[in-house]
Amino acid sequence: MLTQTLKGFRDFLPKEAKKRQYVIETLKKVFESYGFEPLETPALEYEEILTGKYGEEGDKLMYKFTDNGGRKVALRYDQTVPLARVIAQYGDALPMPFKRYQIQNVWRAENTQKGRYREFLQVDADIVGSPSPLSDAEIIALAVKSLEKLGFKNYKILINDRSLLDSIPKSAISAIDKLKKIGKDGVLKELINKGIPKEKAQLILSEIEKKKPTERINNILSYITPIGVKPLKCEFLPTLARGLDYYTSTIFEIEIDGYSAGSVCGGGRYDNLIGIFAGKQIPAVGFAFGFDRLIEAMEELDLFPKDLNTSNVLVTVFNNELLDKSIEAAEKLRKNGINSELFLDPEQKMEKQLKYADTKGVPYVVIIGPDEAKNNTVTIRNMQTREQKTIEIEKLPDEFKK
Amino acid sequence: MLTQTLKGFRDFLPKEAKKRQYVIETLKKVFESYGFEPLETPALEYEEILTGKYGEEGDKLMYKFTDNGGRKVALRYDQTVPLARVIAQYGDALPMPFKRYQIQNVWRAENTQKGRYREFLQVDADIVGSPSPLSDAEIIALAVKSLEKLGFKNYKILINDRSLLDSIPKSAISAIDKLKKIGKDGVLKELINKGIPKEKAQLILSEIEKKKPTERINNILSYITPIGVKPLKCEFLPTLARGLDYYTSTIFEIEIDGYSAGSVCGGGRYDNLIGIFAGKQIPAVGFAFGFDRLIEAMEELDLFPKDLNTSNVLVTVFNNELLDKSIEAAEKLRKNGINSELFLDPEQKMEKQLKYADTKGVPYVVIIGPDEAKNNTVTIRNMQTREQKTIEIEKLPDEFKK
Numbered sequence: 001m002l003t004q005t006l007k008g009f010r011d012f013l014p015k016e017a018k019k020r021q022y023v024i025e026t027l028k029k030v031f032e033s034y035g036f037e038p039l040e041t042p043a044l045e046y047e048e049i050l051t052g053k054y055g056e057e058g059d060k061l062m063y064k065f066t067d068n069g070g071r072k073v074a075l076r077y078d079q080t081v082p083l084a085r086v087i088a089q090y091g092d093a094l095p096m097p098f099k100r101y102q103i104q105n106v107w108r109a110e111n112t113q114k115g116r117y118r119e120f121l122q123v124d125a126d127i128v129g130s131p132s133p134l135s136d137a138e139i140i141a142l143a144v145k146s147l148e149k150l151g152f153k154n155y156k157i158l159i160n161d162r163s164l165l166d167s168i169p170k171s172a173i174s175a176i177d178k179l180k181k182i183g184k185d186g187v188l189k190e191l192i193n194k195g196i197p198k199e200k201a202q203l204i205l206s207e208i209e210k211k212k213p214t215e216r217i218n219n220i221l222s223y224i225t226p227i228g229v230k231p232l233k234c235e236f237l238p239t240l241a242r243g244l245d246y247y248t249s250t251i252f253e254i255e256i257d258g259y260s261a262g263s264v265c266g267g268g269r270y271d272n273l274i275g276i277f278a279g280k281q282i283p284a285v286g287f288a289f290g291f292d293r294l295i296e297a298m299e300e301l302d303l304f305p306k307d308l309n310t311s312n313v314l315v316t317v318f319n320n321e322l323l324d325k326s327i328e329a330a331e332k333l334r335k336n337g338i339n340s341e342l343f344l345d346p347e348q349k350m351e352k353q354l355k356y357a358d359t360k361g362v363p364y365v366v367i368i369g370p371d372e373a374k375n376n377t378v379t380i381r382n383m384q385t386r387e388q389k390t391i392e393i394e395k396l397p398d399e400f401k402k
Numbered sequence: 403m404l405t406q407t408l409k410g411f412r413d414f415l416p417k418e419a420k421k422r423q424y425v426i427e428t429l430k431k432v433f434e435s436y437g438f439e440p441l442e443t444p445a446l447e448y449e450e451i452l453t454g455k456y457g458e459e460g461d462k463l464m465y466k467f468t469d470n471g472g473r474k475v476a477l478r479y480d481q482t483v484p485l486a487r488v489i490a491q492y493g494d495a496l497p498m499p500f501k502r503y504q505i506q507n508v509w510r511a512e513n514t515q516k517g518r519y520r521e522f523l524q525v526d527a528d529i530v531g532s533p534s535p536l537s538d539a540e541i542i543a544l545a546v547k548s549l550e551k552l553g554f555k556n557y558k559i560l561i562n563d564r565s566l567l568d569s570i571p572k573s574a575i576s577a578i579d580k581l582k583k584i585g586k587d588g589v590l591k592e593l594i595n596k597g598i599p600k601e602k603a604q605l606i607l608s609e610i611e612k613k614k615p616t617e618r619i620n621n622i623l624s625y626i627t628p629i630g631v632k633p634l635k636c637e638f639l640p641t642l643a644r645g646l647d648y649y650t651s652t653i654f655e656i657e658i659d660g661y662s663a664g665s666v667c668g669g670g671r672y673d674n675l676i677g678i679f680a681g682k683q684i685p686a687v688g689f690a691f692g693f694d695r696l697i698e699a700m701e702e703l704d705l706f707p708k709d710l711n712t713s714n715v716l717v718t719v720f721n722n723e724l725l726d727k728s729i730e731a732a733e734k735l736r737k738n739g740i741n742s743e744l745f746l747d748p749e750q751k752m753e754k755q756l757k758y759a760d761t762k763g764v765p766y767v768v769i770i771g772p773d774e775a776k777n778n779t780v781t782i783r784n785m786q787t788r789e790q791k792t793i794e795i796e797k798l799p800d801e802f803k804k
Binding site for chain 2: 012
């Protein structure tokens with residue numbers, strides 16, 4: 001029988017799933033420390049709520065179908081359009097500004113050859129209803145604090161005001177955005193390839209490089225230091241454009257030193273999108289983490305804690321007669337707040353039980369054989385050093401509380 | 403523009419989302435304390451992996467469609483068939499017994515008039531690869547400890563061995579299962595309605611009531627007390643059948659006293675299902691919580707903590723000149739581990755800022771006006787009692803650490 005996942009879809013076995021949970025839980029804690037609250041929206045929405053909001057490309061990549069009741073439905077494509085629907089639907093019941101985070105999967109029928117996935121987790125935090133640059137500053141600070149909490153120490157925040165690009169022909173923007181990556185010559189070449197005469201291209205580029213921060217950007221930069229973001233980490237980059245059309249002023253990206261696959265976080269102010277369902281302008285600012293990139297960067301920089309294993313202790317079972325002793329020991333450990341599991345197959349040889357601890361990455365094993373049972377002791381084996389020691393059963397929890 | 407969710411699909415606004423998170427996090431901690439580890443599988447699977455596994459009814463309620471690449475796909479319908487696929491796909495890479503929990507949404511095109519949802523969270527914990535009754539006992543203990551951790555004190559575990567029903571005609575089983583609910587007369591009536599002669603029906607019923615626990619059930623009951631489940635909570639109920647055909651021996655349900663909508667947890671041993679993809683018998687035992695029922699029961703019994711609010715403190719902003727002081731205070735609180743948020747719109751009147759705290763359920767508000775700024779103090783307002791007091795700014799974190 002077929003046993004495979006669809007292209008672009010992934011299983012997360014325990015080892016990976018625990019890493020993901022660690023990142024999610026860490027981010028949630030930081031988000032909540034700033035008063036951001038969770039929001040969940042359905043995986044399926046009426047198709048008409050989603051279509052036309054993500055451009056032609058989006059409509060093409062969307063998972064759409066007709067349900068059993070003949071309704072045209074589509075799978076969540078991002079978390080911003082659902083947020084806009086929620087704002088229109090519940091309006092006055094929500095506190096304003098509405099600060100929410102949302103951590104759910106989205107689905108896009110991407111070309112998987114580019115290393116993209118068709119199901120991936122999005123991590124969004126947004127502030128809806130506040131036009132103040134203070135909100136922009138808090139969003140940037142929140143992203144920075146999140147990264148620091150995950151262990152990233154060296155990073156750079158690139159910031160710009162999208163309105164500075166208003167005078168640039170739309171077709172030129174994506175080329176200019178690449179300045180940091182491909183250099184001046186590269187950008188010029190791309191602009192010329194797009195049919196812009198060389199002189200005009202040079203003019204566009206030199207003009208944009210001369211731009212000064214807007215009042216909003218200066219305000220943000222002045223707020224951001226008291227909130228705890230080191231000013232040296234911030235760089236005003238007038239060529240930064242970001243792909244999405246919907247940004248209206250502030251835009252920013254965060255790059256991690258030593259991780260080259262791209263920025264791990266991006267966001268900005270988008271004052272015209274959230275109101276589309278409500279039929280009025282509603283200011284908003286927010287960011288998204290690239291969750292898969294975060295995981296990859298943490299992997300590369302070795303930032304995951306070493307003790308993400310679920311169980312601290314495996315209590316083995318010597319034989320059926322001594323099972324009660326083992327049950328008791330495991331229960332005693334758990335009562336003292338130590339994650340510990342009992343080996344569940346008393347018929348298995350000790351060797352197999354130790355191998356189980358190895359496969360699962362359980363660092364300590366407790367053995368209660370006839371001698372231990374007689375003397376009210378237990379033997380503790382350190383799975384890494386293979387050292388063993390025998391202690392009184394009463395002292396077992398203390399051994400792991402240290 | 404349309405702003406509504408599909409029938410049977412729900413948004414969870416922050417207040418509800420936080421309750422859900424609280425339950426999920428509590429359950430995860432208990433699961434992990436027993437060595438159960440998280441597994442995630444994709445929302446979409448090849449249709450052929452899912453079809454034919456849930457009976458005719460299941461195939462009808464499944465969300466199926468053809469994707470852009472012409473593949474026939476279906477949305478996750480439960481978490482057991484994906485588990486069976488995972489076991490076959492990764493086999494030897496997994497520790498055995500494989501103890502996993504899985505907490506993801508499933509989708510079923512149910513008749514919503516019965517108060518059923520089309521997208522709902524499933525909470526499953528299973529042990530794959532161990533035939534031992536010790537595993538059955540641990541699964542039941544795990545369910546019980548989870549409920550106790552959530553605050554449920556009075557509950558009843560109903561337990562039976564499905565094999566005791568082997569001699570009963572299949573058509574009679576669902577009627578017999580209702581004995582506790584509709585009484586003897588009710589069951590007899592239903593059996594007769596199904597075309598079973600009255601005498602035969604009486605015989606079936608009296609026979610089943612005389613059944614004694616099997617050796618497996620006795621073993622489970624003997625293990626379960628040392629694991630910490632009070633024996634009085636367990637009732638052997640030979641008429642318990644549970645709906646699903648796939649159970650092979652142990653079955654159990656847990657009912658909460660004072661919550662009448664039905665059992666909140668059910669499970670059992672199913673030794674023939676997990677191996678269908680691997681082409682061999684693989685023993686397994688597990689349970690599922692009815693997540694929506696859990697939430698409802700906790701609501702009814704008032705078991706949610708009162709302090710699920712995200713922020714402990716709202717730091718208001720008196721005016722733009724005093725903004726720095728407020729930023730500083732909020733940051734100081736956060737640095738001391740106190741969730742606190744800054745009001746993000748310095749132009750708003752104090753009254754509106756207090757209303758925001760009220761809407762969001764933030765219990766304390768900090769005010770720094772000109773007097774406070776001059777004297778290096780802050781005023782703290784208790785939003786419930788409306789009491790205010792002014793303290794030195796240095797002492798602010800201590801005020802909330804208590």
